[in-house]
Amino acid sequence: MSSLTRPPQPGIRLHVDLGRDLRPHRSAKIEAHLRVDVSADGAPTDLPAVQLAVVVAVDVAEENRAAVRHALPAALRALPDRISFAVLGSGPEPVRCYPRGGEEWAVADHDERRRAAFVTGSLPLHRDGPRPAGYAAWVARAHALLAGRPASVRHLVLITDGSSAAGESRLEEQLEACAGEFTCDVFAVGTDWSPDPLLALAERLHGTAEFVDEGLGRAVTDAIGRLRRVHTPRLPIDVTVRPCVRQVSLSEKAPRPHRLGGLPQPGRPHRWSFPTYQWEQGRRDYLLTLVADSGADPLETELLFALVSIGDFHAAVTARWHLPGQSPPHVPAGADSVRELNATARMRDALRRGLAALRDDRPATAEDCLGQAARLAARFGTDWVLDEIRAVADIEDASAGRVRPRAVDAGTLGPMILRAGSRPGAPLPDTAGSRPGPHCGACGNPAGSEARYCIACGRALR
Structure with a gap:
């Protein structure tokens, strides 16, 4: 997502816990828990509304009009001043309901909110006859609108009762085409929708999917309020790996499960960039998985398998290949965490x-x-x-x-x-500390990472 100005950057603390020390193998799997703590560090409490563009899409059949009759006008009347917005209604294809005329976007103020709330009283909804071919049509229409709006945060709010015709074979293709262009929250109403495509929308477009029985207007208002708490709309996690690493994957586990797509960097075959979105204050947990070949690496030597970077902050993923048939001297501190x-x-x-x-x-x-x-x-x-x-x-x-x-x-x-x-998940407990330094083989006393002799018995440390 593009930005006219560089948004305030959050303060970041980055920590990596390794799952285990490794046995030599042609395709050994290395797992690490990446923990990111984010603080505002002087950034404004709310992102200025002028940096937000929101499409509200209503994929609802006429018989379910009661679900949105009062909620949608209430949500529109609660929009913050200067936010860009558009409302899509239902037909054979998604149609722009507001703004009317030649304009594609409205900018919220008192009069625009009042007109939008009035117009949505006659919002076109699905009737008998052709209906949009699944959620792919809604995603494509939102993509076309948002692509022309250079805002820091571009977002789709999809309200659905599942009444679009079948045809979800194109959804994965459409999600792939608009990955990274905007984010999406899905609100399901009624009882005739399938959860699987809604979860796919939320996971691939880095948002949420939830059922709303009552309080739809408040749910939409709260979703837009969360967008304003975003200090950094897009922040890549870069992973630079040693040549023996053949595969790299990264997935967000908390606060919400999201699948991240890695982008290879031109001219840098060992570096991958994983875009992430909507960074607020708080903590995020990721699982980094590497597949490596031990063939050309030394054994029993601490090796740097990857360097994880978020902005100017870096953390190393280090481990060692152990001799076959021998027990590792210690279990990595991050094993429980992973x-x-x-x-x-x-x-x-x-x-x-x-x-x-x-x-x-x-x-x-x-x-x-x-x-x-x-x-x-x-x-x-x-x-x-x-x-x-x-x-x-x-x-x-x-x-x-x-x-x-x-x-x-x-x-x-x-x-x-x-x-x-x-549903958001609570961060994992802080059970893992920093990697331990050496221990004395004679008395077991721990030592600092730079120590050469045991402070308790004076023997040389291995």
Whole structure:
């Protein structure tokens, strides 16, 4: 996303925890937990509204007009002054409802908000006949609008009841075409929508997907308020790897699961850039995965496998190849951190798959997946996951993963699947510290990283 002016840069603290020391292998996997703490450091509390452009798209059938009749005007009347906005209504293709005439964008002030709220009273919605071919059409129309608006933050708010015609085969292609151009929040109303494409929209476009039964106007207003708390709209995480690393992937795990696409850097074959979006104050957790070949590397030698960079801040991913058949002298300090990151992702995935299995009437799969989610939730004290499971199953022993699914109304499962896939997760506990220095082989006393002799017994350190 482009910007007319350089936005205030946040303060960043960057920390990397390595999962484990390594055994030599042609395709060894190296996992590291990347933790980023962001503070405003003097940046304004709110991003100026003039730097925001928002498309509000209403993919709703006429029979569900009541879901948006009052909420949409209320959200438009709450827009901040000087924000750029446009409203799309429904037809055979998405159509611009506001502003009318030759203008593609309106800039909010008292009169524009009043006119927009009045016009949306006659917002065109889906009626009998042709309807847009799935969400790809909405994404494409928003992309065309936002591409011509040079704002720091460009965002789509999609309100949907799932009434677009089938045709989601183009959605992945369209998401690929507009990756990095704008972000998206999805609000589902009614009961006839499928959660899977909504989660795909939220994950690929770095936003959220949630079901809204009541309070849609407030939900849209809050979403736009979150945009104003963005201090840095786009911030790449660069990963520079040693030549033996053949594959690089990075995924955001908290606060929301997002799949990140790596961009190779022209002329720099060992450097990858992963764009990230909507940086606010707080903490983010990422899982960095490298696949490396040990063939040309020395054994039992500390090696730099990757350098992670965010702006002017850098952190190293270091490890060593151990001799076959020998136990490593210590477990890396970040091993627990990486295990928890992976386990938390498995917990979310198991909950989502278990709920989907209940929806599809596969009780054995549901019992297995929900049991796995319950076991991990009990281990980490994740109460919201246990609460979700209790809504659809009897938990006999959470720590052992014993649950008994119940018959559930399928209409209640869609919102639960959205929460499992898009609900913000709490940052992992700070269990990992810095990598330890050497230990004395004779008495086990720890020593500083630069120490040559044990301060307790005086023996040389290895």
